[in-house]
Amino acid sequence: MIQFKNVTKRYGNKTAVDDLTFDIKEGETFVLIGPSGCGKTTTLKMINRLIPLTNGYIYFKDRPISDYQVYEMRWDIGYVLQQIALFPHMTIKENIAQVPLMKKWSETDIDKRIDELLEMVGMDPEQFKNRKPSELSGGQQQRVGVVRALAADPPVILMDEPFSALDPISREKLQDDLVELQKKIKKTIVFVTHDIQEALKLGDRICLLKEGHAEQIGTPDEFLTSPRNDFVKDFIGDLDAHRMQQLTIGDIAQKHSPEASTDHPDYPVVPADTQIQVAFQYLSEHDGIIVNGGNGDGKILNSRDVFKYLADRQRGDDR
Incomplete structure (x- = not known):
């Protein structure tokens, strides 16, 4: 679904991402993790061209991302931010409807899709779709952020530390909800976090970055049972x-x-x-x-x- 081949990103003399090569499989949750400044968010944003790469190639559906019109590609890639970024003056329904409207969906299809998605994340459409974001809790707003990213049924969802600003109880609940939701929707999810517990819980595979390069890429059990070096062991912590x-x-x-x-x-x-x-x-x-x-x-x-x-x-x- 997504391929990185020798991808590098530099800002002047500073290398933010260093020669990354890996594949992200269709339908998997691929977690990018590492300490602050390791390049994980930069890596994520290069996928949908929010940040241009310096060298190498990123392929989406077997085509270089440079072959796509930016708007066309972003319609096929949902994006969920830590800050949620819902439009405060719009209702929940209007927030979710933005990309389907740009893709010229019919009003009937949009209404049906909004109801379907809200029900999927445990929010009664009749109760919530006409509210404003300020009337929702942080956890509810983040659910709407996930739903908005799914609205036009994109094959790929990018999630940039989407739960890190929430309280621990809300965060754990949304992690559990995402695991259950992924069983139903089977999207390709690229998820950024700095939290190893979250990575172990959500990821089918994990890529641990350090100073822009990959220290280890593998399944959660490979990280737990076969850490590649001392940095990986230290990052995992006391689950030795x-x-x-x-x-x-x-x-x-x-x-x-x-x-x-x-x-x-x-x-x-x-x-x-x-x-x-x-x-x-x-x-x-x-x-x-x-x-x-x-x-x-x-x-x-x-x-x-x-x-x-x-x-x-x-x-x-x-x-």
Whole structure:
């Protein structure tokens, strides 16, 4: 869906992004993470040409981004900001309708799409669509920001630290909502964060940047079990291999998986005392596993359940 090939961005003598090469797969959530000033937001903004690259190529749908008219490309790429940036003088309906109006959708189709999206994020259209942004909470405004980015059904969504300004409870709820929403919409999402817990929880793959270059690109379990160097280990923090060895899949099933079912005959049955590293091997080959024994007996776990548990554990919220 999106390809970076030897992409570099310089500002004078300063290199903000240094020779990045990677692919972002269709339908995945790809997280860009790193300390302040590492180039993650610059990398994101080069995708939709808010920032021009200096060297290299970025491809979107197998075409260089320079081949597209800017407006045409941005209509196919939704954008969610930390600051939300809703138009304060417009209603929620009017805010969401902007890109569909520019694409000359009919009023009937726009109304239907707005109702559908608001319902998808748990907001009653009749209750919310005629309100102004100032009448909504921060979490509700950010949901509208996500809905607005989805309004014209773009294949790609860029999200630049969209939840970082929210309180911890609202932030965690929106993270959970995004995970559930992505199961339905299956968009290609590029997500910027500085929070490793958020990256582990949301990302199908993670790209950790340092001073503009990629230190490691991989799945959350690869970061947790096979960090490439000391910088990666330090950035991940205290979820090290020793602590991982103390956890079992039964611990996670007991606390974080409400589903119990035998309707998945293709899922392997895994003993509750199986260590996390071993469980990752099963989850790399199957969509889920069924826990056998202990308080989590019969419950189904998938990769998201595991990473949510580990992220909450690192945050100190071991529920």
